[in-house]
Amino acid sequence: MTAALDSPTGILRDAPPTSIGRQALGQLVGKRISLASLIVVSFYVLVGLLSFTPFVKDRIDQSYSLDNAYAPPALRQTLADGSKTISPAVWFGLDFEGRSVFWRAAYGTRMALLIMVCTCAISISIGAVLGLIAGYFGGWVDDLITWLYSTVSSIPWLLLVIALAYVIQNIQMVNARPAPSWIAEFFGGSTTVILALGLTDWVGLCRLIRGEVIKLRDLDFIVACRAMGLSEGRILLRHILPNTMHIILITFSLSSVAYVQVETVLAFLGLGITSKPSWGRMIDDSKLELLRGVWWELAAATVAILVLSLALNILGDALRDALDPKLHGVK
């Protein structure tokens, strides 16, 4: 027997009502470290977008050295007539063909962003759709989809990605028809990586969304929707999907880190991006360079990946703290 009944207006008036998105953003901006991560990621996005323009694109294959040789990082570039000017092209040094590590690293940002966005688009689409359908409709559809993702997840992910990239690259190799030039230019040979990653990484998301949908579909408000006469499709799209957005957002931010890392592994195997520079390729190239003491290409690519991964990890954690009610209290 509680002794005092709450009055009708007994809601603790602590803060004005906010949507989940606004709440999350508020939490992110509130803490210094997640704010810093947000800024860092935005910076990368800016650099990446800039790299789509000729400003960066034209400088990646240019030789900045007089004799096409490598050079350590310096402040000034030596021009043909012997004079020196401050030029960002040499700030990270020159690789073994005299190309600017600085501009190539900047271009790598574009590739990384492209991979992250496209892969997420594919994997989230597959994972979310399958998860929603499996969770909501149950029955044989659920059994089929469960069987599908159980099978795919039985293969260790990295192994599967490598195998798929291997097959896709072979297909491209054997296939005589080249793609239209604008596609080749836009993707820069990253289709292998994107497809290999996107077609394999949907399993985790599918499981999580399926679990969440199963919990949601029996809740009273969904039953009320049906009682009102809403169609199943409409319920799925307008009522269930928005309640899974937090899972999608968290998965997106945490998975992106893995994509960048795996790209380096694929590059190492020769299955990565072929025609344009990427961080993975730079690291792979630096294998030989290290023998001659050329460390700056490795350093530039590593630092670029490191900082981005760190920022995304922190951001992902902060998002999870902000959006996942179960984990409140445990940092």
Place this chain on the structure above:
Amino acid sequence: MPTPLLELRNLSIAFDTERGQIRPVQGVSLSIFPGQTLAVVGESGCGKSVTALSILRLIPGPPGRVLGGEVLFEGRDLLALSEKQMRAVRGKDIAMIFQEPMTSLNPVFTVGEQIVEAVQLHQNVGTREAYQIAEQAMHDVGIADPAKRVHEYPHRLSGGMRQRVMIAMALSCQPKLLIADEPTTALDVTIQAQILELLRKLQEERGMAVMLITHDLGVVAENADAVAVMYASKIVEYAAVNDLFDSPKHPYTEGLFRAIPRLGRAGGRLQAIAGTVPNPRRFPAGCKFHPRCPRMSGDALCAQKEPELREIAPGHWAACHHIENFGQKPITPPTSDAIRAKAEART
């Protein structure tokens, strides 16, 4: 005048959180005498659990800390003890049982192992003898077939059974004081009665003092000798149980009684206390109850100055500025006459 077994003097606890400091316990003073049952009553969030945990110094270091006051047990200030000395007190002189029997036992150890752990911490006995003590303790709390049950895992027992195990564990080293933090709230009503009956019986047999924390006034009426009513981190009324039920002095206590349905008296609306329990981050200035107080209407004194706990009648304290001005109407206690008679006969 007998000396109290446990005496809290002006205890204040603070929690330093990211968004500022909150004080769930402020200036709390109370005493428990040997063999006595003190009930601490209040709604969720009034600070009663924090008070209990701080007696055993179980409030997590950061962010919680003691702002001031003393916790005297048999004359010794527990707050001044080292951690090692404190561990000798926990489970042996003072024991505590909690609200949720489901999660309060470790799922990967048998109940026997957990009771034996308590026994071996405080008594110098071998394993076999420890198990015998454990089985005896389980027998004392009414668990049938203890020799078999002692090897069960907690999830195989029902809620009432688990609470009995908790009590057995707490009592295995013969403590002088048992702190029971809402021991029956999570149980079915019939089991509640059994557990409370069990506690009463054990208390009588061992002359143990009990600090019973609850929000249920019916439980208070049937089990307590003295009552402390807490509201928003402070004690607002403190009296012997009969005095409290005969003439509650503080407006909050009066409000509690008026909100309880009573059998055998038809008609009349339940009167809720207007408003809600304040957020610990934003306690009202002055008397913490004044925004909801039906007696005070725009009184400047109540809004500015916190009332002290004063002895209004012999052995009956209340914290309110205006008690003397209120007309005193006795309120019918919320239990049937038979139970009231029994409570009277006990004291």
Place this chain on the structure above:
Amino acid sequence: MLAYIVRKLLLSIPILLGIVTLTFVLFCVVAPDPARVYAGKFKSEAQLQALRHQLGTDVPKSRQFWNILTFHFANSSRYQEPVWHLFLRKAPISLAIQIPAFFIELGLQLALALLVASRRGTILDYGITFLAVLGMSVPVISLYLGTQWIFGGWLQWFPVAGWSPGFFYALHFAALPIIVSVIGGIGGGVRFYRTVTLEEINSDYVRTARAKGVSARDTLFTHVFGNVLIPVLTNTVVVLPLLFTGSLILERLFQIPGFGALLFDSIHAQDQPVVMFIVYVTSILYLFMLIVTDVLYTLVDPRVTLK
């Protein structure tokens, strides 16, 4: 118990078939003719046909499916011997590095997680957690290359790469790879086990134990640790098959002739039988390990009963 195991095995048959199907679809249907890929564009049709016969791709698709199901794999194109023989030769070398690395890594992860969880909010906590996240964010290849260069090339504390049989020589060559592997892999585990430990530390039974008079240290190492072991078990048993495949990057960079290096070379050389074998067998082992984990779970967690 036996009935439980049998039931689990039976239930996993559809997934087993799924793995066979996936392998089949990936390597026999979707992938282009491996003979062409291996031999390049400039071989005659007769040579290609001979290759196809060797690879087992000149039989109808249904027969190929059956071959996979019955573990009939073609010989490696590069080595001209059954992949299984290659496996037996090279797996022990991989294991010599992976097994010590596994145990050291696990031990350190648990120790650090317990340490950090019990000192939550302190500088130690933030520091180690930050280092863990840092470790997770560094690209693995850079880590390996960097350590090789610094510790092998520059400081010359360890050999840069290489391998030789014989116990003490092997130790000499294995030291750096093991160290580097542990550094690279430790981050994720520390974070995960830290979270798990924190959840357990906040449980009610910890409060009960403290109220009984158990010291903070004993609570951590007995009560909390006992509960933490359960997710540890699920996590570790499942990665055991991967120990055999070794880390391809690690082995290739450090010139260790293990099974991982074999996979690496086979990809470069388009040696499809090897790739197919590894993917298939690893998946089956992985699936098997999942079942083993389930069974172990029922033994370790008293709350879980055979159903």
